[in-house]
Amino acid sequence: MIGLGLIGGSLLRAASAVGREVWAATASEADAAAAGAEGFDASTDVEAALRRAAGQDALVVLAVPLTAIDGVLRQVGSCAPNCLLTDVTSVKSSVLASVRSIAPGTRFVGGHPMAGTAESGWRAGNAALFGGAAWVACVEEDTDLAAWAEVARLALDVGAHVIPLTAKTHDEAVARISHLPHLLAAVLATIGSEGGPVPMALAAGSYTDGTRVASTRPELVRAMTEGNREALLPVLDDALGRLGAMRGSLASTGGLAATINAGHKGAQALAQARELTPAGVRVDLAAPDAREGLRALGERGGRITAIADETAIGEVA
Amino acid sequence: MIGLGLIGGSLLRAASAVGREVWAATASEADAAAAGAEGFDASTDVEAALRRAAGQDALVVLAVPLTAIDGVLRQVGSCAPNCLLTDVTSVKSSVLASVRSIAPGTRFVGGHPMAGTAESGWRAGNAALFGGAAWVACVEEDTDLAAWAEVARLALDVGAHVIPLTAKTHDEAVARISHLPHLLAAVLATIGSEGGPVPMALAAGSYTDGTRVASTRPELVRAMTEGNREALLPVLDDALGRLGAMRGSLASTGGLAATINAGHKGAQALAQARELTPAGVRVDLAAPDAREGLRALGERGGRITAIADETAIGEVA
Numbered sequence: 036m037i038g039l040g041l042i043g044g045s046l047l048r049a050a051s052a053v054g055r056e057v058w059a060a061t062a063s064e065a066d067a068a069a070a071g072a073e074g075f076d077a078s079t080d081v082e083a084a085l086r087r088a089a090g091q092d093a094l095v096v097l098a099v100p101l102t103a104i105d106g107v108l109r110q111v112g113s114c115a116p117n118c119l120l121t122d123v124t125s126v127k128s129s130v131l132a133s134v135r136s137i138a139p140g141t142r143f144v145g146g147h148p149m150a151g152t153a154e155s156g157w158r159a160g161n162a163a164l165f166g167g168a169a170w171v172a173c174v175e176e177d178t179d180l181a182a183w184a185e186v187a188r189l190a191l192d193v194g195a196h197v198i199p200l201t202a203k204t205h206d207e208a209v210a211r212i213s214h215l216p217h218l219l220a221a222v223l224a225t226i227g228s229e230g231g232p233v234p235m236a237l238a239a240g241s242y243t244d245g246t247r248v249a250s251t252r253p254e255l256v257r258a259m260t261e262g263n264r265e266a267l268l269p270v271l272d273d274a275l276g277r278l279g280a281m282r283g284s285l286a287s288t289g290g291l292a293a294t295i296n297a298g299h300k301g302a303q304a305l306a307q308a309r310e311l312t313p314a315g316v317r318v319d320l321a322a323p324d325a326r327e328g329l330r331a332l333g334e335r336g337g338r339i340t341a342i343a344d345e346t347a348i349g350e351v352a
Numbered sequence: 353m354i355g356l357g358l359i360g361g362s363l364l365r366a367a368s369a370v371g372r373e374v375w376a377a378t379a380s381e382a383d384a385a386a387a388g389a390e391g392f393d394a395s396t397d398v399e400a401a402l403r404r405a406a407g408q409d410a411l412v413v414l415a416v417p418l419t420a421i422d423g424v425l426r427q428v429g430s431c432a433p434n435c436l437l438t439d440v441t442s443v444k445s446s447v448l449a450s451v452r453s454i455a456p457g458t459r460f461v462g463g464h465p466m467a468g469t470a471e472s473g474w475r476a477g478n479a480a481l482f483g484g485a486a487w488v489a490c491v492e493e494d495t496d497l498a499a500w501a502e503v504a505r506l507a508l509d510v511g512a513h514v515i516p517l518t519a520k521t522h523d524e525a526v527a528r529i530s531h532l533p534h535l536l537a538a539v540l541a542t543i544g545s546e547g548g549p550v551p552m553a554l555a556a557g558s559y560t561d562g563t564r565v566a567s568t569r570p571e572l573v574r575a576m577t578e579g580n581r582e583a584l585l586p587v588l589d590d591a592l593g594r595l596g597a598m599r600g601s602l603a604s605t606g607g608l609a610a611t612i613n614a615g616h617k618g619a620q621a622l623a624q625a626r627e628l629t630p631a632g633v634r635v636d637l638a639a640p641d642a643r644e645g646l647r648a649l650g651e652r653g654g655r656i657t658a659i660a661d662e663t664a665i666g667e668v669a
Contacts, residue, residue: 221615
């Protein structure tokens with residue numbers, strides 16, 4: 036584990052709790068000391084940790100901020116150039132491009148656990164963070180499926196379910212359901228607070244829900260939104276178009292039915308999407324079309340819930 | 353109590369629980385039967401309930417949807433034309449205008465408890481709904497302060513704190529912290545769900561928080577947003593301006609720091625506004641400048657927490 040913030044720290048605890056051999060390195064002396072004090076094998080020597088991983092053919096997890104990925108990849112390239120490698124950052128295309136450029140010999144599988152809190156750092160972490168969460172494990176044209184299965188087993192071991200997608204499909208989806216929410220929350224928190232003390236005194240559920248993620252550390256939000264510019268721009272244009280049409284309708288006819296009814300339908304779609312029927316989909320990871328089979332499952336909103344005998348077992352809506 | 357939906361039903365339960373004599377009427381036979389089965393004095397005869405209130409000089413609470421207010425006010429005007437009257441709807445200027453036009457002889461105080469859930473109807477109600485909530489009780493130039501104190505005592509009795517504001521100040525504030533959040537949630541829920549099954553499969557905290565109120569019954573959201581058009585339009589323009597500038601910045605420099613940092617600062621402002629210091633502010637309700645004193649308290653983000661001996665006792669930041 037390289038990095039011991041919220042995600043890395045939680046994953047170290049969770050993987051250790053299920054009996055995996057884990058060791059960690061982080062640039063933060065404070066985090067390494069805190070993890071060490073709780074009995075974990077943690078140091079500040081990233082290169083030593085990587086060399087140890089190379090020697091044992093261990094899975095290396097990059098749990099560093101997006102802005103630190105390239106620097107750590109250079110260390111991977113020199114200390115563990117052929118290792119099993121994954122990451123947990125919230126944008127996948129740019130990380131994939133960095134790996135192909137900086138550490139092309141690694142067996143890399145992009146990853147993104149869809150779990151988090153507004154808190155950050157080692158002390159905010161906990162072993163249960165990934166229970167029931169979606170964990171994207173990317174499947175590209177050239178993904179090594181043995182490496183993919185290793186990453187998927189780690190996610191499954193810590194209680195997540197696994198969604199196989201390309202980096203591009205992942206990035207388009209998170210622009211809608213993670214990056215746009217963060218930006219709307221920021222705008223809402225600005226407009227609410229700039230109204231002075233009265234709006235703050237009246238703020239209740241709709242405002243506190245709508246602004247909750249605006250408390251996230253700004254550098255984390257900047258990294259993920261700015262790092263996903265290509266997928267985010269059309270989504271922002273969609274939001275601007277809809278808000279502009281709504282504003283026009285309110286000013287002219289006074290009606291907001293189209294906006295509000297569409298939103299209500301959208302909210303119901305989320306509830307429906309969560310009613311998955313275990314359909315017993317099975318993908319043989321040794322089959323020649325295994326990558327297509329995994330991606331087709333992910334693109335239908337399905338997920339992998341177990342891997343047994345080199346077969347991924349999943350469910351879809 | 354006229355109306356036994358979420359708010360009326362919760363208020364009937366809460367007022368009864370603190371020992372007040374309460375009776376209710378509603379146009380819904382099902383709600384009247386459900387309330388009656390739980391031991392409450394509830395019927396479908398609104399006019400009889402109003403005449404009884406007139407006879408006992410009881411406080412009449414209009415807990416009907418905004419779109420039903422004018423019809424009920426006509427019944428008030430004929431059956432209880434001089435009664436103590438309040439309401440619990442989410443827009444205050446339009447209700448004030450209706451009262452002045454339809455039932456001008458009533459001693460009216462506009463009210464708005466800032467409490468609710470995405471649920472609605474008698475069965476969704478509970479006596480604890482108002483505990484710790486803000487409850488706006490409007491103070492206009494001509495407000496009868498004895499009537500205001502009656503409404504404030506009801507709100508205090510059921511666990512809320514009272515915020516004295518004009519209808520106009522209330523409406524401007526809720527445009528920012530309630531109506532804009534509902535419209536942004538609708539747009540987000542639309543954009544998320546129109547992305548197909550993958551965004552729905554990946555949706556986590558930021559999306560579920562940001563879209564939660566999009567599940568509210570559309571007719572309720574329409575009534576409050578369309579009913580507050582004058583105050584809402586400039587707030588929508590503010591949101592469009594900020595989102596447009598953000599979009600331009602992402603497309604040109606790639607930077608979102610201004611948006612995200614402002615949002616983070618706004619989120620901190622909410623947390624700070626909630627750290628009120630009990631300052632022991634007292635407003636003598638019999639003083640000639642009592643209305644100004646109450647409004648000044650509300651406009652500073654303060655609130656009334658008790659009324660004793662015709663003195664309102666409050667706290668400010």
